[in-house]
Amino acid sequence: MQQFLDLPEPIRNVRVEVQFANTSRLDVVLDGGRGPIAVLELKVSATEHGDQLARYEQFASRYGAAKYLADLELPESSSPNGWTRVGLAELFGCWVGSADATTNVFSTEISNVFRQWHKQALGPLSSMDRAMFPIVLRSVSAALCREGFSAYATGTSAGQPSLVVFKPHPSGMDRAYLCVDIRCQNKNDPAVPWLFRIGVHVDEGDHLPSDRRLAHELASQLESALNLVDLRAGVSHIASDHVVEAISGARPLKAPRNHRSAITRWLEGVDEAGNGAVFRHPVFHHDKGRRLCAQFSLDTSKVSSSDIHALAQATLTYLSEKSR
Structure with missing residues (x-):
């Protein structure tokens, strides 16, 4: 994942549903040796609501972390300013071939489903x-x-x-x-x-x-x-x-x-x-x-x-x- 996201240092820890600013929860926070180095917002078909991205940006700016939006959007869709959009199929593909059998099976299946959905988007x-x-x-x-x-x-x-x-x-x-x-x-x-x-x-x-x-x-x-x-x-x-x-x-x-x-x-x-x-x-x-x-x-x-x-x-x- 470090290579896929082009992060400047190795990922030391992955946290999910991270509490921030009392009521806010961040989908994924990636920690390096100095603290948070990236935040990921994961979306399937929903879009961002309210000031959701603003809360992520507040957290990211505090730590100098990169911001990634992982979703199924097509190339024609625009990305919010300051965010890097990555495909969910490609993101889960980072674990395909993992030495852990369970991780490999689940990541392969999930990645394949998302790729198939993208192919469907070209048809009726x-x-x-x-x-x-x-x-x-x-x-x-x-x-x-x-x-x-x-x-x-x-x-x-x-x-x-x-x-x-x-x-x-x-x-x-x-x-x-x-x-x-x-x-x-x-x-x-x-x-x-x-x-x-x-x-x-x-x-x-x-x-x-x-x-x-x-x-x-x-x-x-x-x-x-x-x-x-x-x-x-x-x-x-x-x-x-x-x-x-x-x-x-x-x-x-x-x-x-x-x-x-x-x-x-x-x-x-x-x-x-x-x-x-x-x-x-x-x-x-x-x-x-x-x-x-x-x-x-x-x-x-x-x-x-x-x-x-x-x-x-x-x-x-x-x-x-x-x-x-």
């Missing part, structure tokens, strides 16, 4: 271990951000992995965006299609009813373009044929019996709700009334992370063209 989403979903979506998010989009790999209220990508609305209206929202429905069942939502989003301002009305206005301008036939044709200029075919959805929008009166009631409900919750939009699928979308399905047995990347780009281009 449905073939991946569920632990890789957040990692792959973070990689796609990072790549899209480098291309000028705003993208976030996050999770739904039900704890399902999701990716949301934004592009400023062509109108130039403040806080108004076109958006693509790709979300897993059941990470435990690869046969269940993911949701593919496309539409508009308005960031919250000082007056929530106005934000919701603006979202409704912008989404209504797109309503005629939010159908499967036109969407597939629109994204086919950028996305591959197999990606286009992965999109399905006979009824991406809801169809109230009396469209006009249903919309009128919803807008009245928006004003009555003020900054509170508003009932569901009668036509669009919504999040808090500020994100209004058409909802399609995405067959993840046909798409990889690179396909998700291309689909997000192609869809936002299509929405942009239809919004002018």
Whole structure:
């Protein structure tokens, strides 16, 4: 491990779950002859939370220790400033061939599993271990951000992995965006299609009813373009044929019996709700009334992370063209 991490001196001791600053625990601390020489934060699919890395940095700066983040992130993902990212497969590989039989068996198996998961990240989403979903979506998010989009790999209220990508609305209206929202429905069942939502989003301002009305206005301008036939044709200029075919959805929008009166009631409900919750939009699928979308399905047995990347780009281009 000393050679793998390029440490300046031999490792004399390894400590795990090291208590620091009362409530903090550091995953791994490596000690040399003079004290701590490195700290390691270990992550599988989760990301850092709160001021977690800041506490590590406080400890590391006290002893002049190096900082390593050992995880499964893909090359496209960025590393925090001052940290060296190392792969979990390579880290556990340090013990492969150990003279201790138990250590050798466990490190070999663990390293092989992590390597296999990384290989899965290149293929269809449905073939991946569920632990890789957040990692792959973070990689796609990072790549899209480098291309000028705003993208976030996050999770739904039900704890399902999701990716949301934004592009400023062509109108130039403040806080108004076109958006693509790709979300897993059941990470435990690869046969269940993911949701593919496309539409508009308005960031919250000082007056929530106005934000919701603006979202409704912008989404209504797109309503005629939010159908499967036109969407597939629109994204086919950028996305591959197999990606286009992965999109399905006979009824991406809801169809109230009396469209006009249903919309009128919803807008009245928006004003009555003020900054509170508003009932569901009668036509669009919504999040808090500020994100209004058409909802399609995405067959993840046909798409990889690179396909998700291309689909997000192609869809936002299509929405942009239809919004002018």
